[in-house]
Amino acid sequence: MPENNFDREITLDLVRVTEAAALTSSLYLGRGDKNAVDQAAVDAMRGMLDYIEIKGTVIIGEGEKDEAPMLYIGEKVGTWNEDDEEFDIAVDPIDGTRLVAYGLPNAISVMLLAEKGKLAYLPTFYSYKLAVGPELKGILDIRSSIRENLRVAAAALKVPVSEITVVVLNRDRHKKIIEEIREVGARIKLIGDGDIAAAIATAMPESGVDIYIGIGGSPEAVLAAGALRTLGGELQVQLWPQTEEEKEKLIEEGWDLEKVYFTEDLAGGENVIFSATGVTNGEFLKGVKFHKGKAITESIVMRTKTRTIRRITTFHDLQHKTIRLKSTEGDSKLLSIGNRREFGLGGGI
Numbered sequence: 649m650p651e652n653n654f655d656r657e658i659t660l661d662l663v664r665v666t667e668a669a670a671l672t673s674s675l676y677l678g679r680g681d682k683n684a685v686d687q688a689a690v691d692a693m694r695g696m697l698d699y700i701e702i703k704g705t706v707i708i709g710e711g712e713k714d715e716a717p718m719l720y721i722g723e724k725v726g727t728w729n730e731d732d733e734e735f736d737i738a739v740d741p742i743d744g745t746r747l748v749a750y751g752l753p754n755a756i757s758v759m760l761l762a763e764k765g766k767l768a769y770l771p772t773f774y775s776y777k778l779a780v781g782p783e784l785k786g787i788l789d790i791r792s793s794i795r796e797n798l799r800v801a802a803a804a805l806k807v808p809v810s811e812i813t814v815v816v817l818n819r820d821r822h823k824k825i826i827e828e829i830r831e832v833g834a835r836i837k838l839i840g841d842g843d844i845a846a847a848i849a850t851a852m853p854e855s856g857v858d859i860y861i862g863i864g865g866s867p868e869a870v871l872a873a874g875a876l877r878t879l880g881g882e883l884q885v886q887l888w889p890q891t892e893e894e895k896e897k898l899i900e901e902g903w904d905l906e907k908v909y910f911t912e913d914l915a916g917g918e919n920v921i922f923s924a925t926g927v928t929n930g931e932f933l934k935g936v937k938f939h940k941g942k943a944i945t946e947s948i949v950m951r952t953k954t955r956t957i958r959r960i961t962t963f964h965d966l967q968h969k970t971i972r973l974k975s976t977e978g979d980s981k982l983l984s985i986g987n988r989r990e991f992g993l994g995g996g997i
């Protein structure tokens with residue numbers, strides 16, 4: 649297949665993967681069961697990844713933190729035919745599992761594909777991140793104080809600081825950051841979870857978000873960088889060890905804790921493809937909606953090569969839509985998304 653056609657094909661394939669994860673996990677909306685949400689998304693993703701004509705290796709999986717189900721690092725995905733191209737893959741089957749478990753907004757299913765060796769490995773579980781859209785790209789510095797960055801941002805955007813909106817994960821570790829933003833007088837949106845969407849929102853003018861800052865998962869940083877590459881935004885990241893012991897170990901191993909990773913260091917190469925599907929309504933994607941025999945999903949897919957950004961609304965007929973679920977052990981089954989009993993869920997009244 650000529651290279652261009654191949655890229656186009658694969659772009660839609662990735663949407664099918666995040667759509668399947670979003671659809672399946674959304675069956676568990678509001679049931680209070682984070683693990684069921686994650687398991688559904690992981691198995692659906694794995695099931696769909698099998699169909700993509702690539703030699704894919706998952707190099708960024710997620711789930712270690714709470715022993716959640718995961719697509720594990722090193723897992724081979726795709727068809728692995730002789731002529732297939734090799735790609736590295738980063739996934740977050742659900743960013744915001746708790747959000748789905750409690751029916752809260754802003755959960756998405758995400759994956760990223762890049763040329764081999766072009767996605768960064770960050771050794772810490774958490775990273776300190778600063779994300780901005782195109783207008784602030786190259787202007788802020790993660791090493792500067794919050795006050796200084798907000799001053800510079802206001803000057804660059806030609807607005808008073810009070811019109812700048814900063815998104816921060818609502819965590820105790822961010823107490824100082826939040827206090828500082830309040831002191832300077834910018835607006836703050838505290839979010840419960842889901843910092844991939846928050847970082848990406850900075851590059852979406854309609855979101856009303858200017859800056860995302862704070863400490864969040866390292867895999868999420870790489871995934872957000874993949875999208876920001878195409879959107880023309882910027883992510884700056886520093887490793888964030890959680891203990892003195894971890895810090896010393898990293899230094900011993902030769903990691904530079906002062907180093908700032910920029911967008912291209914995190915997701916480099918010419919050919920980065922990012923796909924996300926909304927699970928619950930959010931900043932930049934609508935969540936899965938069930939309506940009169942159909943499930944409706946909204947996805948966004950983008951490629952760095954052409955800078956094309958597509959929003960895709962898909963109507964899935966519940967009578968005919970099947971999803972292939974595949975377990976870590978390799979067993980697969982085809983389930984009908986319209987039949988909740990097949991997913992071990994009550995059929996209702």
Ligand SMILES: O=P(O)(O)OC[C@H]1O[C@](O)(COP(=O)(O)O)[C@@H](O)[C@@H]1O
Pocket residue numbers: 710742743744745746817819840841842843844863864865866868
């Ligand atoms: O909840 P923590 O430990 O503060 O970690 C923050 C990370 O967790 C999330 O909010 C949610 O991640 P999961 O849904 O994968 O658990 C991420 O968006 C964020 O990077």
